[in-house]
Amino acid sequence: MKLSATRLKELAAQHGTPLFIIDHDIIRRNYRLFKKHLPAVQAYYAVKANSNPEIVRTLFDEGASFDVASYNEFMQVYTYLRHFNPKEKNFYIWDKIIFSNTIKDHQTLAKIKKYRPLMTFDNADEVRKIAQYCDTAGLVLRLKVPDIGSQIEMSSKFGAEPADALALIRQAFDSGLVVEGLSFHVGSQCTNFENYSTALQLTAEIFNEARRQGYPLKIVDIGGGFPVPYDSDSPRFEKLAHIIAAECKRLFPADTELIAEPGRFIVATAAVLVSEIIGKARREGKLFYHINDGVYHTFSGVVYDHWIPNFRALRKGKEEVCAVVGPTCDSFDKITTAESLPGNLRIGDLLVTANIGAYSIASSTKFNGFDGARILHLNTL
Numbered sequence: 001m002k003l004s005a006t007r008l009k010e011l012a013a014q015h016g017t018p019l020f021i022i023d024h025d026i027i028r029r030n031y032r033l034f035k036k037h038l039p040a041v042q043a044y045y046a047v048k049a050n051s052n053p054e055i056v057r058t059l060f061d062e063g064a065s066f067d068v069a070s071y072n073e074f075m076q077v078y079t080y081l082r083h084f085n086p087k088e089k090n091f092y093i094w095d096k097i098i099f100s101n102t103i104k105d106h107q108t109l110a111k112i113k114k115y116r117p118l119m120t121f122d123n124a125d126e127v128r129k130i131a132q133y134c135d136t137a138g139l140v141l142r143l144k145v146p147d148i149g150s151q152i153e154m155s156s157k158f159g160a161e162p163a164d165a166l167a168l169i170r171q172a173f174d175s176g177l178v179v180e181g182l183s184f185h186v187g188s189q190c191t192n193f194e195n196y197s198t199a200l201q202l203t204a205e206i207f208n209e210a211r212r213q214g215y216p217l218k219i220v221d222i223g224g225g226f227p228v229p230y231d232s233d234s235p236r237f238e239k240l241a242h243i244i245a246a247e248c249k250r251l252f253p254a255d256t257e258l259i260a261e262p263g264r265f266i267v268a269t270a271a272v273l274v275s276e277i278i279g280k281a282r283r284e285g286k287l288f289y290h291i292n293d294g295v296y297h298t299f300s301g302v303v304y305d306h307w308i309p310n311f312r313a314l315r316k317g318k319e320e321v322c323a324v325v326g327p328t329c330d331s332f333d334k335i336t337t338a339e340s341l342p343g344n345l346r347i348g349d350l351l352v353t354a355n356i357g358a359y360s361i362a363s364s365t366k367f368n369g370f371d372g373a374r375i376l377h378l379n380t381l
Contacts, residue, residue, distance in 0.1 A: 001026060001272045001354065005314045008274055011376065012350055017276040018293040018373035020361055024058045025379040026270035031062050034226070034262055037241035040248070044098055046224055046263025047073045049358045054377050055267060056080075061381065065096035067224075067261040071108045074099065074117070094118060094138065098221070100183070100261060102126065102142050102158050109133035120183055120221075122160040124171060131175040138180040139172055140221055141165060143206065145184040145199035159184065165206045169215055181219025181257070182207055188225050188264060188305075191235050193243055196222070200244070204251035211253075219257045220248070226265040230308075230355055237265065264358040271357030273298050273373060277349045278327060287322045287343055291351060294326015294333040296367040298360045302335055305359040309336050312352045317342030324351070328368040 001023045003011075012019055034043050044065040047056065051073060056066070060080045068074045077097055081089045099112070099119035106129060116136040121127060122144075130137055144159030160168055165182070172179045182203050186195035203220060210217050222244065227234050248258055275298075279290030293299060301307035311324055320343045326333035341351075364372040 012274045015374055015376055017274055019274040020373040021376045022271045023378045027058050030266045037238055040258055042259040044261050045266055046261045049263030050267045050362050067098050067100045069101040071111055106133045127172050138178055140181050140183045142183045146195050162202055169210055181217050183221030185223030186225045191227055193240050200247045200251055221259045224261040224263055226262050228264050228268040268358040269355050273353040273356050275351050277347055289324050292327050296328055297364045298373045299335045300363040301359040304363050311339050313342050314350045315345055317344035
């Protein structure tokens with residue numbers, strides 16, 4: 001997001017800090033970039049990356065599909081279907097929403113049964129639970145695949161062992177359910193493109209064998225993990241898209257429905273945070289800047305997402321290695337202890353953090369009674 005220092009100061013003065021600024025033109029640009037380079041892949045925005053209602057609305061208007069992980073996320077999308085007739089609603093839910101959390105409690109399953117949802121699973125107990133509480137669902141079996149080198153690894157918690165896949169598909173059909181396809185996730189912010197190639201090859205072997213055995217699989221969900229250009233070292237999405245498109249064409253039948261779950265890729269670069277220095281102290285020789293946001297709030301991604309924060313000062317000066325810490329009374333609330341910033345910053349000066357749109361306000365809390373950042377939307381329609 002390109003906002004001048006003058007404009008950022010104006011917005012901070014007008015709205016207060018901390019101020020979380022979302023540019024919806026960038027959200028649209030990122031979504032369209034994904035569609036441009038993977039035109040055969042239906043993009044389901046992963047709502048968990050940033051569930052702000054205005055973001056969901058923008059992507060709904062763009063024609064995006066949605067990956068939800070809970071009943072509340074499901075209903076957040078469903079609210080935009082109010083003007084649809086019943087037939088249109090039913091088709092939208094099946095065609096444009098996937099419930100991608102592989103483990104659902106039985107209360108959630110019972111509540112969404114009437115919607116005939118598409119959902120993932122990865123184990124035998126989940127099959128039995130779905131058959132009992134939500135037998136209207138269409139299923140997608142999530143596979144365990146390599147996620148080496150990804151910022152957030154997934155395979156330790158999710159995914160069926162490939163050797164168990166056909167037995168799980170058989171169990172689901174024997175239970176009166178229908179398995180629509182297979183899915184995988186190579187880990188969030190994947191910079192090792194070999195993960196995708198390996199996952200697609202593994203998925204294709206199971207997909208094609210299941211079809212040979214008479215199971216009419218038709219969907220391949222390639223998950224998320226598409227790299228965001230956080231810095232110049234991040235690999236290019238365009239290169240990955242070319243690899244994925246070529247491998248999908250080579251490995252899967254022409255009638256296969258390809259879908260994906262981009263989240264971070266859509267929203268990470270669409271937001272900037274303006275925070276304010278509220279305290280300054282030198283501790284054991286190191287300069288500490290205390291700001292009015294921290295790891296319990298917008299910088300929660302430092303803890304939960306392995307995100308590396310960035311700061312830019314709006315005042316120039318000789319730089320030194322500083323610590324930037326949050327406003328709470330918890331000593332854990334240290335955003336970074338090694339940020340190069342001017343040593344002459346004053347209380348009341350502003351710091352700017354770019355590319356903070358994903359896994360930030362989504363996991364913010366009200367710890368210590370501090371409110372989260374105020375949210376400002378730019379370029380909404």
